[in-house]
Amino acid sequence: xxxxxxxxxxxxxxxxxxxxxxxxxxxxxxxxxxxxxxxxxxxxxxxxxxxxxxxxxxxxxxxxxxxxxxxxxxxxxxxxxxxxxxxxxxxxxxxxxxxxxxxxxxxxxxxxxxxxxxxxxxxxxxxxxxxxxxxxxxxxxxxxxxxxxxxxxxxxxxxxxxxxxxxxxxxxxxxxxxxxxxxxxxxxxxxxxxxxxxxxxxxxxxxxxxxxxxxxxxxxxxxx
Ligand SMILES: CC(C)(COP(=O)(O)OP(=O)(O)OC[C@H]1O[C@@H](n2cnc3c(N)ncnc32)[C@H](O)[C@@H]1OP(=O)(O)O)[C@@H](O)C(=O)NCCC(=O)NCCS
Numbered sequence: 656x657x658x659x660x661x662x663x664x665x666x667x668x669x670x671x672x673x674x675x676x677x678x679x680x681x682x683x684x685x686x687x688x689x690x691x692x693x694x695x696x697x698x699x700x701x702x703x704x705x706x707x708x709x710x711x712x713x714x715x716x717x718x719x720x721x722x723x724x725x726x727x728x729x730x731x732x733x734x735x736x737x738x739x740x741x742x743x744x745x746x747x748x749x750x751x752x753x754x755x756x757x758x759x760x761x762x763x764x765x766x767x768x769x770x771x772x773x774x775x776x777x778x779x780x781x782x783x784x785x786x787x788x789x790x791x792x793x794x795x796x797x798x799x800x801x802x803x804x805x806x807x808x809x810x811x812x813x814x815x816x817x818x819x820x821x822x823x824x825x826x827x828x829x830x831x832x833x834x835x836x837x838x839x840x841x842x843x844x845x846x847x848x849x850x851x852x853x854x855x856x857x858x859x860x861x862x863x864x865x866x867x868x869x870x871x872x873x874x875x876x877x878x879x
Contacts, residue, residue, distance in 0.1 A: 657809045661733045663740070665821040668728040670717050675739035676730060677712040678704075683742070683804035692867040696775060696839070696859060699866035702767035711765045725749065729821055731805070731814045740809040743818035744802030747831055752787040752797065756780060771864040778857045779837050782874045786854055787835055798826035800836040803845075815845055823849070833878035843873055851875035 668676055681704035684697040693699050701708065719726045725748055731741030758780035763769035787797050800822060805814045826834065837857070838846050855874040861867055 657812050658733070658735070661735050661812075663731050663809075663812075663814050663817055664734055665729055665731045665741075665743070665817050668730040668742075670720060672728070672730050672739060673713040673716040673720075674709065676716060676728065676742045677709040679739055679742050679806050680712065680802065680804050681709050683806055683810075692861075692865055694861065694866065694868045694870075696771075696861065696866075696870040696872075699861050699864050699870075700763075700766055700768055700771045700775060705765070708765040727822070727825070729818055731809075731818055733809065741805040741814040741818050742802055743800070743822050745822045745826070746799040746801060747826060747829060748787065748797045748799060749829065749831070753784065754788045756784045768864045771859075771861075775859055775870075778859070779872070782837065782855060782857060783835070786874060786876060796829075796831040797833040797835055798822065798831040800834065803842055815842075819845070819849055833876065835874075835876045838873045838875055840871065846875055849877065851877045 684695075685704050686695060686698070689695055689698055716728065720728065723746070725746045727745045727747055729743040729745070730739050731743070732738065733740050758777045760773040760777065761769075763772040766772045783799065787799065800819070803815055803818060805818075823834065834851065836846060836851060838851070852875060853873050854876050857872045857874065859870045859872070861870055
């Protein structure tokens with residue numbers, strides 16, 4: 656249960672915030688009750704959270720902030736505790752999205768299953784090219800929501816909503832009138848409430864990687 660009467664503020668994250676963001680991401684996507692073989696894409700790809708994995712991820716986030724001008728990271732902070740409890744990761748595409756797929760497989764040093772990471776993130780990259788690369792011809796300026804995660808102790812009190820609303824408000828201020836994302840089942844109902852609509856679905860067989868079942872991801876867009 657989240658602490659009572661807390662105030663949550665959402666603001667742009669800096670490089671100093673990347674470790675707490677990586678920690679929230681790791682714990683937020685981690686289901687401690689999950690059994691093996693896992694039915695979770697995150698667990699199959701990365702295994703349980705580790706400190707070294709979070710440090711690596713923090714460095715990766717810094718690298719993205721430095722080298723990708725379209726990347727915008729937001730933190731949700733519980734004011735009373737001064738604690739980062741949520742993470743929203745956006746990319747504001749003010750430049751044309753590449754028409755051709757530029758995905759290249761990576762080593763994923765800290766992952767449990769690099770092959771699963773490449774299948775999952777490669778599929779996400781291809782759908783971005785398919786829907787944003789193509790759509791840009793018709794409608795410029797898209798805000799892509801890539802990461803939305805709230806610390807389990809702070810879920811269900813509006814943190815996710817606040818992270819989405821802040822990103823959308825900033826996008827609107829920059830005249831980005833369209834938005835795109837890839838939703839897990841956990842995020843899907845919230846995105847629907849904000850007006851995102853289904854455009855496609857990607858299914859990944861977790862059985863190939865020692866997990867169980869099929870992991871669905873719904874590609875969604877907002878705006879015409
Ligand atoms: C999905 C997630 C980000 C939602 O954040 P949150 O802070 O718990 O959500 P909020 O408290 O802001 O909820 C906002 C609304 O969505 C609803 N909602 C949130 N998650 C829901 C779910 N799984 N099913 C149905 N409704 C849900 C809430 O009831 C609330 O609706 P209301 O305002 O009408 O009461 C959070 O649960 C999370 O981090 N999950 C694990 C990581 C993850 O899967 N992220 C999504 C990746 S695409």
